[in-house]
Amino acid sequence: MRIGIDVGGTNTDAVLINNREVLYKAKNLTTPDITSGIINSIDEIVEFAPKRFNVESVVIGTTHLINSLLERKNLSTSSIIRLCLPSTTLLPPMVDWPMDMKEAILGDSYLLHGGNEFDGREISKINKDEIVRVTEDIKMKKISSLVINSVFSPIASGHERFVANIVAEIAPEIKITLAHEIGKIGLLERENAAILNASLVAKATEMIAAIKKAISIKGLDAPLFISQNDGTLMDSEYAARYPVFTISAGPTNSMRGAAFLSGLKDAIVVDIGGTSTDVGILVNGFPREASISVNIAGIRTNFRMPDVLSIALGGGSLVDEKLLTIGPESIGHNLTKESLVFGGNKLTTTDIAVAAGLKNIGNFKKVNNLNGIMVNKIQNLIKKKVENLIDRLKTTVDSVPVILVGGGEILIAGNLFGASEVIRLQHADVANAVGAAISQVGGQVEKIYSLENINRENAIIQAVQEAENKVILSGGNPETIELVEKEEIPLSYLPGNVIKIRAKVVADLQIA
Amino acid sequence: MWTIENDSIESISIGAGILGSGGGGNPYMGMLRAKEMIRKYGPVNVLSVNELSISDKIVCVGSIGAPTVGIEKIQGIESYYALRAIEKLLNFSATAVVSNEIGGSNSLEPIIPASISKIPIVDADGMGRAFPELQMKTFFVYGVPPVPMSIADDKGNVMIISQANDPKTVEDMARSITVQMGSVACYAFGPMDINQILNTAVLNTLTLSKNLGDIVRSSIKTNNNPIESILKVHSGKNLFEGKIVDLERKTIQGFTRGKVLIEGLSEYSGDRMEIEFQNENLIAKMNNTVVCLVPDLICIVDSEKGEPITTELLRYGFRVTVLGFPAPKHWTSEQGLKVVGPKAFGYDFDYSPLLFKELK
Secondary structure, eight states, rough: EEEEEEEESEEEEEEEEEETTEEEEEEOOTTTTTTHHHHHHHHHHHHHHHOOOOOOOEEEETTTTTHHHHOOOOOOOOEEEEEEEEEEEESSSTTTTHHHHHHHHEEEEEEEEOOOOOOOOSSSSHHHHHHHHHHHHHTTTTEEEEEETTTTTOOOOOHHHHHHHHHHHOOSSSSSEEEEGGSSSHHHHHHHHHHHHHHHHHHHHHHHHHHHHHHHHHHOSSSSEEETTSEEEEHHHHHHHGGGTTTHHHHHHHHHHHHHHHSSSSSEEEESSOOOEEEEETTTTEEEEEEOOOOOOOOOOOOEEEEEEESSSSSSSEEEETTTTEEEEOOOOGGGHHHHHOOOOOOOOHHHHHHHOOOOOOOGGGGTTTTTHHHHHHHHHHHHHHHHHHHHHHSHHHHEEEEEEEGGGGGGOOOOOOOOEEEEEEGGGGGGHHHHTEEEEEEEEEEEEEETTTTTHHHHHHHHHHHHHHHTTTTTTTGGGGEEEEEEOOOTTTTSEEEEEEEEEOOOBOOO | OOEEEEHHHHHHHHHHHTTTTOOSOOHHHHHHHHHHHHHHHEEEEEEOOOGOOTTOOEEEEEEEEEEEHHHOOOOOOOHHHHHHHHHHHTTTTOEEEEOOOOOOEEEEEEEEHHHHTOOOEEEESSSSSSOSTTTOHHHHTTTOOOOOOOEOOOTTTTTEOHHHHHHHHHHHHHHHHHHHTTTTEHHHHHHHHHHHHHSSSSSTHHHHHHHHHHHHHHHHHHHHHHHHHHHHHHOOEEEEEEEEEEEEEEEEEEEOOOOOEEOOOGGGTTOOOEEEEEEEEEEETTTTTTEEEESEEEEEEEEOOOOOOGGOOTTTOOOOOOOEEEEOOHHSHHHHHHHGGGGGGGGSSOOOOOSSSOOO
């Protein structure tokens, strides 16, 4: 049995799962300290099944850390070492950052010798004295977090590792983020993602320690895992080092949960919450990754993020009956106080759904005298907005199955344009916690190969093997390894055949 | 004369994206680099050709290589190294620089040597759009020699091509040196004098790209129809409006080839347009009839915002408008078509100009 918990902005959802069965689900308000909400949920589950169960693992998905980035609060000062000289000096670290964010994080940046060319040749040799000098400087300034980014490190990570070893020897207290472990090819975007990660390490360490303590107080001795943006999990120590991998785990868990509960591996998932709708696409059971850069808190990054489109449309979105518009304002979790059906005076999309007879919640008499034509028009507008998102995510004209999850799924009646079928699930309201509970271990590799040195088939085999090794190292059971993504992208404007290969494998957690 | 500042860099990169006809690469890095140079060295002046004097010595600079490498090993001041190498080799001082290609990120490259050397940029270029290869320049078609050409890398290494039998040979040699240099490099050749610029360059294209970018940005701000505004700034045709319903893209010998199928919306409802591309958009067919073809410009822009969409960014579901602009006259002559006409890209039919075609 496993426990999955999703800490959302409004609710903390938890499920107890055995194989394919949801044994129990709990919904509690999210608390500002995160942990009380988690404890409340665990309490409920323990009460439901006291000592009758054997919990193998607890998986928690929380996007809480993104708030630190958005509010520019609790961020650690981080220094940056870029290994690049004499190349790549024109655009210094954080060159395209908003000023307030730069000021919230800024440590010093150091451009030093090292780095590689696209074909693995060294740009220059690492200068050990230089590294020692810089480390001592960082140590003296008492900066606790450091990013090491080397040119083409996603292809050749040796320089980053070498420098990390030197730094660790001189100043073991410094927390190091290696850029190649965070982002893809694209020096600035990878560096940006790594800096965000480094700035969150202290806060994440504190948060995870608090969660661990809370769980152990409840007498659960099951190991704690944290959900990642790509739908796989990481152990709590790893998560404390790579917090940036948690900040989009919410939408991903909803999609993974939808896949699991519906049994579908390829579908579009529409998650309608209280204030917003997220739409993503499942490919082989996992969310499709965003292929272009992703903007986080005003900063361009390129790490593994689900390709999710969001609009301000939810069960609490306000409706303007004269202008016939929806949102973007929402009353969110005050829905049960302020909306018409719950005795308030604000017209929301939920009131429209009740007026249209889609759902019987609250007091339907309160919406009896709404103008029928208006109700109809708003209903169509809601559908149009969702259909438009579905269409933007698709890659072909073919219809695809659409799975509705989240509390706001009541807003949608009947079929949707572009959908081959619309699937509603029994546990749609806790799909995200289910998604957390079922997470597997993942391993991903992205590499550039020149086909003059290796043939295509061998290059693919090599990349897949490397991903498999990663999975086993991260605690995956070798017998359950499954290849979920394999992509080759030829590079343009290069003579000879140069290709980029991406491989991703997953495996069940090896339970010791 | 006008001055390139931070704000004009944003506009130029949008306008140059439109003139790139689907090619020219992602201008983001070029934009950041140009801004950084201006922050360090101050604004750069742009001179129209009438403001040049008979003694001016103008060097053309450009960037060559793989965009995928350029986002990782970000270019620095290679084009300045290349300029210096040509000056030293031929023992002169350049009084201005000029862009080789207005389409895409190469439009901003001259800002780098111009800002360091404190010399102006001439309001012109050697393509009037984007093309994939070095020999495809109006300069060479009308007699400017491509050699000696200097090619510089990010470490300050320079190679000179001192002799080549034709411009295509220069392209082949430069391309393989570039790979050796880590797959991104910059080149320079010249100097040209005012007469060479007058007789061979496509004029006023930097101003054109700035004006296009300005109008797109102000249309977005004021919620005006960007398509009409674009056509007011640069005369061309609104060829089609619709939604991308199919996309085929593959890389053959280092070049991206493919086609995109667009299904008509609003006044084009029921019609289809197919555009074939090879880095740049080459040929547009409406309901199987050719309506615009290379070297005329076929530009795909976002229907709502008017922002250009390069061939690598095309995706199913985008709402796009296809604009056609007549090619600069340099390309529609017999010599021009030999280098960049339909046949140069492997089609077996002749060029016919855009504006004589009857559309819908």
